[in-house]
Amino acid sequence: KNQVEQSPQSLIILEGKNCTLQCNYTVSPFSNLRWYKQDTGRGPVSLTIMTFSENTKSNGRYTATLDADTKQSSLHITASQLSDSASYICVVRVNAGNNRKLIWGLGTSLAVNP
Amino acid sequence: NAGVTQTPKFRVLKTGQSMTLLCAQDMNHEYMYWYRQDPGMGLRLIHYSVGEGTTAKGEVPDGYNVSRLKKQNFLLGLESAAPSQTSVYFCSSGQETQYFGPGTRLLVL
Numbered sequence: 001k002n003q004v005e006q007s008p009q010s011l012i013i014l015e016g017k018n019c020t021l022q023c024n025y026t027v028s029p030f031s032n033l034r035w036y037k038q039d040t041g042r043g044p045v046s047l048t049i050m051t052f053s054e055n056t057k058s059n060g061r062y063t064a065t066l067d068a069d070t071k072q073s074s075l076h077i078t079a080s081q082l083s084d085s086a087s088y089i090c091v092v093r094v095n096a097g098n099n100r101k102l103i104w105g106l107g108t109s110l111a112v113n114p
Numbered sequence: 115n116a117g118v119t120q121t122p123k124f125r126v127l128k129t130g131q132s133m134t135l136l137c138a139q140d141m142n143h144e145y146m147y148w149y150r151q152d153p154g155m156g157l158r159l160i161h162y163s164v165g166e167g168t169t170a171k172g173e174v175p176d177g178y179n180v181s182r183l184k185k186q187n188f189l190l191g192l193e194s195a196a197p198s199q200t201s202v203y204f205c206s207s208g209q210e211t212q213y214f215g216p217g218t219r220l221l222v223l
Contacts, residue, residue, distance in 0.1 A: 004156070032210075034211075041216075041217070042216055043204050043206070043214025043217055044204075044212075044214050045214070046211045049210060089157075101173075102159070103156075104156030104157045106154065106155070106156050107156075
């Protein structure tokens with residue numbers, strides 16, 4: 001069964017600290033993996049997209065890693081800011097002929113406190 | 115450049131009533147999608163469209179209909195609303211990167 005699991009479910013950190021969010025997936029055949037940020041009351045916004053051959057991709061203070069062998073990804077946030085408070089969702093694309101679909105994780109809810 | 119817009123932002127319906135949610139995008143995208151987001155569940159795809167005049171079913175299409183008469187618009191219809199359709203509905207457009215609207219919060223009593 002295609003699944004995307006994220007941990008932790010929620011996280012509280014102090015402003016300025018770093019944090020790492022985890023994503024494990026059992027999706028086959030794998031096409032790509034995305035991380036989205038969703039602010040409360042708003043739609044998700046894409047942070048990064050990584051294909052099978054990419055190990056690391058950065059977007060400002062956000063760095064995503066992908067280990068296709070262990071089927072794990074992480075999102076590292078450096079020097080957190082209050083505006084980083086949001087839900088971070090890992091999404092994996094399945095790509096098998098006509099079956100092209102996205103498998104959405106439940107997200108990690110991050111709160112950055114002053 | 116507004117991106118993806120959705121109307122209305124919030125709506126309360128009684129069971130059995132009908133309504134249409136409108137999604138509009140100004141990025142000339144071929145692909146458009148409708149999702150619902152419920153507590154404790156990931157986004158679930160309702161219907162999608164790969165171009166003007168085409169629609170296809172997603173994971174949870176029952177109770178919904180869609181139309182894509184113009185490339186920039188994707189309409190989601192509820193013919194007879196049920197309490198189980200209480201949710202937040204998101205529209206998105208784009209192929210590899212999807213751009214999402216702000217959502218429509220629907221409460222069915």
